[in-house]
Amino acid sequence: MPAHDSDCPFCPGNEEGPEMELLCLPQGSEHWLTRVVRNKYPALRQDGQTMRQFDGVHRSINGVGYHEVVIESRTHNASPALAPVEDVSRILMAFQMRGVVMALDDRIEHVIYFKNHGVRAGTSLLHPHSQIIGLPMVPYDVRNRDEEARRYFDDTGNCVYCDMLKDELQDRRRVIAENDDFVAFLPYAALSPFHIWILPREHQSSYLMVSPVSIDKLAGMMRTLLRKVYYGLNDPDYNIVLRSAPVKAWYADHLHWYVTLIPRVTQTAGFELGSGMYINTALPEESAAFLRSVEA
Numbered sequence: 001m002p003a004h005d006s007d008c009p010f011c012p013g014n015e016e017g018p019e020m021e022l023l024c025l026p027q028g029s030e031h032w033l034t035r036v037v038r039n040k041y042p043a044l045r046q047d048g049q050t051m052r053q054f055d056g057v058h059r060s061i062n063g064v065g066y067h068e069v070v071i072e073s074r075t076h077n078a079s080p081a082l083a084p085v086e087d088v089s090r091i092l093m094a095f096q097m098r099g100v101v102m103a104l105d106d107r108i109e110h111v112i113y114f115k116n117h118g119v120r121a122g123t124s125l126l127h128p129h130s131q132i133i134g135l136p137m138v139p140y141d142v143r144n145r146d147e148e149a150r151r152y153f154d155d156t157g158n159c160v161y162c163d164m165l166k167d168e169l170q171d172r173r174r175v176i177a178e179n180d181d182f183v184a185f186l187p188y189a190a191l192s193p194f195h196i197w198i199l200p201r202e203h204q205s206s207y208l209m210v211s212p213v214s215i216d217k218l219a220g221m222m223r224t225l226l227r228k229v230y231y232g233l234n235d236p237d238y239n240i241v242l243r244s245a246p247v248k249a250w251y252a253d254h255l256h257w258y259v260t261l262i263p264r265v266t267q268t269a270g271f272e273l274g275s276g277m278y279i280n281t282a283l284p285e286e287s288a289a290f291l292r293s294v295e296a
Helices: 085-103 140-156 160-171 212-232 270-275 284-293
Strands: 021-025 034-038 052-055 058-061 066-071 110-117 129-135 175-178 182-185 196-200 238-243 258-263
Touching: 021 085, 034 085, 066 085, 085 110, 085 129, 085 212, 140 160, 160 175, 160 182, 160 196, 175 212, 175 284, 182 212, 196 212, 212 258, 212 284
Parallel strands: none
Antiparallel strands: 021 034, 034 066, 052 058, 066 129, 110 129, 110 238, 175 182, 182 196, 196 258, 238 258
C-alpha cells in the first residue's frame, strides 16, 4: 500500500473538523502522530441518559455511550509490528487517557479497547487504527468472567489470573516471552491456534491504574509478539482486545486486566456457534514453541 492515500479519511490532510478530534499526541505538537476522533458511524451516541425498557421477555437499553477511533499513525501503510516501540506506547497511552474520560462519566459501566487488523478480523479501513467503546452496561461475557473469577476468589482467597500466571511460569512450555512487568503465553485451553495472552505480573484489576513505565514495558512486549506473528505467520489478520475490569470495579481483588492477541488463522463455524465450544487444531505447547523460535 502507499504511504499516503488521498481518499483515506485518516491520512494527514484529510482530517475531519476540530469538532471530531478528541485527543492529539504528542500534545501541543504542530504535527500529530496519533489522534483520537469520534467515530463517524458510531455504535453508540454520547448524548442522552441511560434508559431501560421491559416488555415481558423483551428488554432493551438505549445506545448511550462512546465510540471512538484511535488513528495510530500518520502513515497509511504503517504496521505496529514494524513500528518503533514508542509508537506502540503512544497508542496504549491514548487508550488509557480516553478510558479515564469515559470511566468518569456516570453513565458508563464498561470500556472495551480493541484493534481489528485485516478483513477476516473485521476491519473496514486499511489505515492502521484501533477503537474504544464505552458501554452503558457490562456485557454478558464480561459478567460471566467476573462471576467465575469471583467464585475462585471466594473458594481460595486468590486471584485466578495470578494463580494462572504462577502456573504458567512454573510449567514454562506455553510461555512465549516475558519482561520485568509482563508475561506472554498461550493458555492451557487456548480457544484457537496462537491465541496469546499478555498478563501483568502485578495484580491490577484496571488498565486505568497502570503507570507510564509499565505502559512502555507493555508496548515493548506487544511489539515483540506482533513481530513474531508478522514473520512467523506471514502477517495474518488478527484481533487485539485489552480486557479491563468494569469501571465501577477498579480495585477488585478477584479481577486482573490483560491483553489478548488472536491471529485469525482458523474460522469459527457451525460447531462453535452451535455448542459454544471451540476446536483448536494446534496444541498450545507446540504453538508457543514455534513462536519462541521466531526471531523478532
